[in-house]
Structures are given as C-alpha cells and as structure tokens.
Amino acid sequence: AASASAASASEAPLLPGLPFSHIGFLRESEPPPGWSPPPELAAFFAAGPPPLALAFGSMDVYAKAPWAGALLEALSPQRRGGGVRLLAIGAAVPRAVRGWADTLWVASVPHAYAFPRCSAAVHHGGAGTSAAAAAAGLPAVVVPFLAWSDQSSFAAWLVSRSAAVHLPPSSRSAAHFAGAVAAVMGGAPALRRGATALAGELRRSSPAGEAAVAALDAHFAAAGGGGGGGGGEVMAQLEALRSLGGSDAAKLRSGLYCLLRDSAVAPLRTYALRDAWLASLSKELPAHPLYKPDWPLRHRAIDLRVHDLPHASSMIEWWYFHAHLAAADGTPYCAFAALFRVRVGGELLCHAHASLLCRGETHAYYSCGEPHAAAAVLRHRQPRRTDYFERAMHEAMAKGALPLPDATAARRFTVRTDAFGIEADRLSMSKDEASGSYRVCLSADPAAPAGTGAGFGFDLTFCATKPPVRNGVDGVSPGAESADAMYYYSITRRQFRDSSETLPRHFLDTISCVPW
Known part of the structure; x- marks a missing residue:
C-alpha cells in the first residue's frame, strides 16, 4: 500500500498486514500545457492583495451541507471585513455569491496557478486540494464534507503541521467560521509560519512518482526473491485476485477482504469491517462518482479529436444531433438523429434512431438495431x-x-475508433476535421408506405461556432450507482447547412451533440 500524503499524523499502516510506504503527494506543480488564465482572472489577481480561496472541488456542499449557510454568512462581504477579497472556485458556488463585492467566481481553475497567488484557503481536505494548498504555503480552514473519506485525515495532518484550522461538525457556526478565516488571513501568525515551512518541505522532497516506483521496485524484488519474507504470499494473492471471475463489484468485495485481513482478527470481524466500509461508500459514490481515466482532463479544453470517439469505460454511450428547422413556406420541423451504443454482457450493441416532427403535430420515426x-x-x-x-x-x-x-439491419453497424465516423443502416455521421463540421445523413426509404412519412430523409452539415460546454457538474452526470455516471458535453448554437431536397431552406435554433 502507498500513502499519497507527504506525511501522516500516525505511522500505523492504513491496511493491516500490507507493506506500507509514504510516497508524497501526486500533484501537478505547473498548470496544464497550453492553459492560460482567463483575462478576468488575471486582472482580479493584479487588482489587489492576494485573495482568500474558497475551493470545495466538484462537490455541491452549498446545497447538501447543513453548515453551508453559516460558512457563506461568515464569508459575506459584511462579515469578512474590508480588504479581504474572495476567489470562489467551483460550478456549485451559489449565484448570489458570484455577485458579491470584492469576489470573483470561476467554475474551475488549475490549483497550481491560483493557489500561489492567494493568501489562504477554505477547502474540504481532499487529497488534491490539500496537496496544492500545502505546496503553495497557504494556511487553510479545512471543513471535511465526506465522513467516510480521507478528508478528516488530511485535515488532521495539516493541523499537526500548524498549517490549518480544522473545524469539526460541532464547531461550524458563522462565528466559528469567521474566527477561523480571520486566523488564516493573518490573525494567527503561527499558521502562516507553519504553512510556509510545510511548503518548503514539499519542495525539497523527492517527486511522488519516483518514490512510488522505488517502493514498488523494492517490494516486488523482495517478492520475487522467494526469501520467505512474505513476498511470495503477496504475489500469490495478486495472481488469485487477477483470476477472479464475476463482476467488478464481486472483485472489489473479495479484494477488500484480502486487503483488510489480519491473522490476529477473526474472519467474521474482517467481513463486518469490509461490509461497513462498503455500505458507507455506497451512500456517497452516486453523488460523487469516481472519475474515469478516459474522460476529458479537468481544467483543459475538451479535445474533440479524442472525445468524439468511443470510450472504453462506457457502459452506454450515445451521439446525437438535434435541430429546429423551417421550410421555405414557414412550416416548422424538428429533426433528431442518434446512435446509441450499450455494453450487454461484454458485447457492444448499437441502435440507430431518427425522427422528424412537423408543426409539433405529426411525427415520423426511424428506428433500427443490429442483426x-x-x-x-x-x-x-x-x-x-x-x-x-x-x-x-x-x-x-x-x-x-x-x-x-x-x-x-442487414449488417452490423460501424463505429470508428480512429476518427469520428458512424455507419448504421440508413443513418450515417461523419466529421471533417479540417473545418470541424459534422455531417448527418439519413437516406430516404422509397419503399416505405406512402403517406406515413416513414421514408423521410435528410442531409445536414453542422458547423461549430462555440467550444463544447460541459453539462452536469463539470461534465459529470451521476447515476444510480458510481458505475452509472456519465460524462456529458454539448455543442450548442451551431450554424448549419442543408443538402437535402425535401426541405429546401432551413434555419437553426439549437443543436446538442455528441455526449456519452
């Protein structure tokens, strides 16, 4: 096991029976390549003293935490005092806060850019936020939100280094928050000294990646030596876990038993410990799903050359185009086309759908599945x-x-993985990478019964005028379970042209496309 903290208030192993190494924080020391600050953010930093950062990541504490109102009361311009400016970070920051005096709201910003330009921080104690704040030398007010997570552990660690004030649930009134903010903004010089000393330690420590590799090399060298030091048993456990059948949930339950097993504790006690941990985790993961490795990187523009394509982590994925149209005589139409792809028992199945609504009254459909x-x-x-x-x-x-x-359909559908391209019976979707335009075609079916409209077709080209917009919470839409969460983005208000003969003149109202 490896701890992703630079140090720990306790050196006891987190998982009994496993070799344990501290490797330091896995964090970005610089903003992502190609990223540049929005003009209003750079101007805000230049316009006055370093602000207080309010950063709760992607979690909507403002709607769900019972103490959120007290925190915002303490941070209001009337309570925080003159000269204290606020940088409010996160898509969930309430709209009222975004309009406060001496306050700038940003939906997201790389911590490596923002925190070194701030004076102090209020955050939840997440691993990444704690690492970035500590590296920037920011004294912090830490308010853990998820009881089951490591947020309280990071809060305790920062307090042990005299770099933070930790407010437990019993001390979260407006007065408590106001006092803590005053302390980190200069009222308690020891906090500034502690945070500065900790930042210096982190700069002098070995990069976490190098430390992790060294720890793993040492561990597996011992495991391969067969010297009776327990390494052979570790390798046997790893091989057994790799060969487990069943669902990911079953592997997790079995794997956790191996990780938590302690020869000095009765097996039933280990089962109870594991099940209690899973029960607590299952209550939080749907609202805060695990971020999948092939989703777009946070704080960076969505690369459509990559993310227009299928994603291996997706259980269900779809691409759709939607447009409001008008014929030359003013007749309104609504056109829709979509390709759905779902994983069923390890197999990928696709389904094509298109529809045309006329005057909001008559509706023609096309729907087709694979053979x-x-x-x-x-x-x-x-x-x-x-x-x-x-x-x-x-x-x-x-x-x-x-x-x-x-x-x-007579043949299976094609969903390309090297460039955006879909061939699904009568429906096709493609993209011109040079212009960034998408073409969506539904071939007409002359064999369809006359008068039903079922043989309709269209040939539309959509031209981007704006970058993609992340939907949900920074692109993530939670599901019933963590595994059901989806990443969803839209490209809205496009220009487009029509190449079909059935609707000679159209105009665009809104189009959403390519979520998964």
Missing part, C-alpha cells in the same frame, strides 16, 4: 419472472428479430 442484437440480449439477460414487459420482449426476440417498430 445480432436479439441473440445477444437472449444470451446475457434473463427477465425476472414478474417482469412481464421484459418477458414479452424476450419472446419477440426469440423469433430472431427486434420488437416492432424497430427494424433489423
């Missing part, structure tokens, strides 16, 4: 006895086709 979809669903999903709808769907699929009104 192997029915068989794949039958292999991997078994309906519950009381789920009559899904049982009916299974009966229809057992006949070799998808339930109506879906059509079954």
